[in-house]
Amino acid sequence: MTRGSRYQRYEGGDPLAPPVDLAEALDAIGEDVMAGYSPERAMREYLRRGDSDRRGLDDLARRIAERRRDLLESHDLDGTLREVAELLEKAVLAERGQLARDVDMDDGDRVLRQLQLDGLPASPAAAVSELSSYEWASSEARETFEQIKDLLGRELLDQRFAGMKQAMEGATDEDRAAVAAMLADLNDLLEKHARGDDTTEDFERFMERHGDFFPERPGSVEELVDALAARAAAAQRMLASMSPEQRAELMELSQQAFGSPALNEQLARLDGNLQGLRPGEDWSGSEQFGGGEGLGLGDGTGVLQDVAELDALAEQLQQSYAGARLDDVDLDALARQLGDEAAVDARTLAEIERALRSSGYLQRGSDGQLRLSPKAMRQLGRALLRDAADRLSGRQGARELRAGGGSADATGGTREWAFGDTEPWDLPRTVLNAVRREVATGDRAAGTRGVRLEIGDVEVVESEQRTQAAVALLVDTSFSMAMDGRWVPMKRTALALHQLVSTRFRGDRLELVGFGRHAEVLEIEQLTALDAIWQKGTNLHHGLLLAQRHFRRHPGMQPVLLVVTDGEPTAHLEGSGDVWFEYPPHPVTLARTVTELDNVVRMGAQTTFFRLGEDPGLARFLDALARRAGGRVVAPELDDLGAAVVGSYLGDRAARSPWGGSGGSGGFGGFGRGFWAG
Template sequence: MTLHNRSRYGRYAGGPDPLAPPVDLAEALDAIAEDVMAGYSPRHALQEFLRRGGRDREGLDNLARRVQQRRSELLSRHRLDGTLNEVKKLLDTAVLEERKQLARDAMMDNTERAFREMQLQNLPPSTAAAVNELASYDWQSSSAREAYDRIKDLLGREVLDQRFAGMKQALENATDEDREAVSEMLRDLNELLGKHRRGEDTDEDFRQFMAKHGDYFPENPQSVEELVDALAKRAAAAQRLLQSMSPEQREELMRLSAQAFGSAELMAQLNQLDDSLRALRPGEDWNGSERFGGQEGLGLGDGTGVLQDIAELDELSEQLSQHYNGSSFDDLDLDALARQLGQNAAVTARTLAEIERAMQDGGYLRRGADGDLRLSPQAMRRLGKSLLRDTAKQLSGRQGGRDTRVAGAAGEQTGSSRQWEFGDAEPWDVTRTMTNAIRRTMADGGDPGRGLHLAIGDIEVTETEARTQAAVVLLADVSFSMSAEGRWVPMKRTALALHHLVSTRFRGDRLQLVTFGRYAQSMDIGELTALPPLREQGTNLHHGLLLAGRFFRQHPSMQPVLLVVTDGEPTAHLLADGESWFCWPPDPETIRVTVAELDRLARSGTQATFFRLGDDPGLERFVQRLARRIDGRVVAPETGDLGAAVVGAYLRTHFRDGLYDDDWTAGI
């Protein structure tokens, strides 16, 4: 006999889709880095991305907006007189049927008939008062008596439904035994909660209660505390429902409640329950109210459910805001979000949480010595690679330009290799290429001894290094005007792209990043990326040139290359005592010492390129004079082309044999 294994497949309901693609962090990293370069802290930048969301994904703000829309929709759709209207309809039916019976009953004494008709005719206008007045009426019509008894049954089910969701439907057409079982449950529940308030209950007390009455609690609480939580939320919502009614509606319902199941004991038990829950959970909102303005009437139970939904929506709104101290995605109730906005909303929130986790666990954000988050070196490399790729596209689109993937073409081998990319002209690294093919074949279950088939991903090329090594200084203006005129982030993107190019393709070169505002200082790429916009006045090019000269002297065997990015004339210089002297318009002494320092760099053979940002005529005249003194060049790129201009100028120092035409940089 052969046994066949059979499997049944259905919709996955155990959490995130196991077949969903992994979270792509590239978009998040780009957005976070952009905000960091604009001056935000990495923590704030991460929070902002999670609030905004991505191109194809909602953020927290949109989820919060949908939560508020859902709340407004509930309030604008409903009104709270559903139970009163149902009772009034049943009362009208009972009175009408009784009058019909009185008219048909020929055997009834005329005096008695007139008395009964007068009773029915003179019922109070208040529904509750009329129901109470008819409590002792001797109904002649069986259908009238049935309609009136249904009022008591409806009220009983509604007041129970206020405290126990689903009770209205569960007790429809209930027998006396069913109602007695409910009363017994209430007595046992009040006894359990009373013992719990006094600290006298045990786990066994709870187990026995649930074993006996667990069917009344679909929430399936696992402890007395969970039971109290569920009951208190519902009871508080029921109280807010009453507070949301008009005083007239509230009075009517309170008077009608006495007729629930025709049992005063029931109301006493429910009042005792409410008292216990208030004492055990005083932090619940027992006194709030809402303003309903719709057309769809709600009964007591359904209305309580809506108030519970509104309370849950308010909690979700607070969780999504993430404004409170110690807030985190772990606080977000995904089950509640799915109930209120649908499963897709919960999936979105879970994905955002995964992005937050992955940004830290994946090594893109790390904590510094001060405990705050920082962009990690791994994140800087990935960001630099992305920015360099964008710059390469700009360069390859220039007339006469070549792709910047070449790592020192016509140079000497560095001993390193990298994966082949389209357009590479370097020789193959045969050993690494064959090793990659063998590993891939074995991983796919193949036998390398039976032959190999090369795939594109197997190929690695030998990296080469340009013969001319350079000591490069990027002088970046960080004066107030750079941030005020929208040039702050492009300047940082330029520095990142250049840094990545030098550190990955021209490892023999040395790069120094120097910022100059009121003072100049050398920075590593992480410090520059995180540098907030500065509001101090001063463009101290003199100090920046001093630091550049010091760096060049530390690398005497390398070709000195100076790249200056600025949007203003020098307005500050360094005094002998180390203090910065600021003056606007530029002081002649500032111009003199700045030019003198540039002349010293010229005598050491420095190749200089000045990148003029903006249309200041004074700056244009000044940098042109500087360029002529040092036999340098001036480039006036648009802000968005700054990265391509700087990287292109750097590449010219290595490829002066016609690989890049002069027309290429002139067109920037």
């Protein structure tokens, strides 16, 4: 026996598209976190903006608002009234022509008919009502007038059951009787359901008898009520959106639907049942239409259903309610309103949100707040380090650094072999790469015993220099850093250097010190999440004291001091531990700062100052400190700060390496993107 298969349209976007890449999302979120946003807010902002490959929530919401506005501004609601008036005019004109041509008609009868036609009310509804008992002399006029009754019946049905206007065109008396029977049974079912007396068999019998009227094939009474109530509520909002005159006309005309008030009575009964079962629907709202394209009752109801759906989508995309998730967005509705591409964008954003929450990049702390996890910090650090590498490799005279370290101590890492490498092969990874390649390309036949190596399969063992360093990165966290837009570049620099040391030079010891009004040792997670400090004071004196403590803890390592600042020292520690602050810088503050720098120099530290900004006083001061310490001053642009610090660190390592080398001018030369590869 064969099992039957069912097929439906694929709704997942490109079936061959790779899984969502979180790298760009994490980079953007990390930037906002370093700028002071909470991770939750940063994630929300990313989802709102989108990225280079997809629209964000803001763009989708804008398009939703534009479509809503276009629907209301391009239509009005008197389409049915216009059509009735046109048919009425056509019928009366045909009747007048027949009266003029019929020479056999009694003159008195002719005059009475003409007077009746001449005295018709200006209101189409009143005219139709008056002519409902008129004996038409013209068969063409009679047929046209019957079209009015038929139109009204089809429009009223189309208001509650989409598509009925077209389906009932040219309907017979038998078709109208089937509609009447369906409405009666439907109202009986809904009233029974409201009392709680209905059964599954009742619904199944109803669908078996009248299922052709419901092509959407609801699976239960509740689904049937949901669909009908949404349409009926839209019909009520359409009536409320009309002018009082239009509304009165239609209410009067509705009594003529199919030539009797019976249909209108059944529909009024249906509206009452649905409103009782779904009181939460918007039964009393209204909209302001301002266009010139007339809508019939059914089409107008459909437009208002679209407007309601657009409003629901706008709320879902806004994500402003408690517990909001992008999984809440109705993708089917979004595709109906904006097209499949918009639904794919929203689905991808939802996948990114789920992945960020489930992949371990965001963690909840003991206080319940989301934070970037160590995994996220490593990912962000890799991206920042890669950016620094790109900038270094673009400098004039730069060349790649092939070796991962300086001599024979393995780092535990491997990388792809490149011409000129002398490191030993990592045989297990090399063979595994070859097997994977052959399987992926289909080159490996079943039962094959050997493996064919290619150059691209080879990986070599990385080694690390034996010379180790104790690195103190002192970053200015004073008021001016935040005020002048240097806060985030400072954090990016610290994170890139932390990533480099923790992954490629694990034997080195890095300590991050923030110095503002006072100085403190910061973990990378603390520094990344540190809000801008709006407190005046640049206490380099305290920072140098903490750097010396770090160097003393690692007496066998080469001390390296890196200082990032945009201002002269304006604070120092007193013997009591209190902070002394004065601006302009006090001579005592400068003297104590210089004293501690001398202590650092006596410990043998290699020193580099990174000057931000164009303050001439700061330039003179740092130049003097660099000459005193035998170090150097680098004045990078903000975008180049990370590359400058990383390049300086690598240059100092090259100067200490067993095979020598030069860091080049400012510590940049000699190192490109190769220091992070692998």
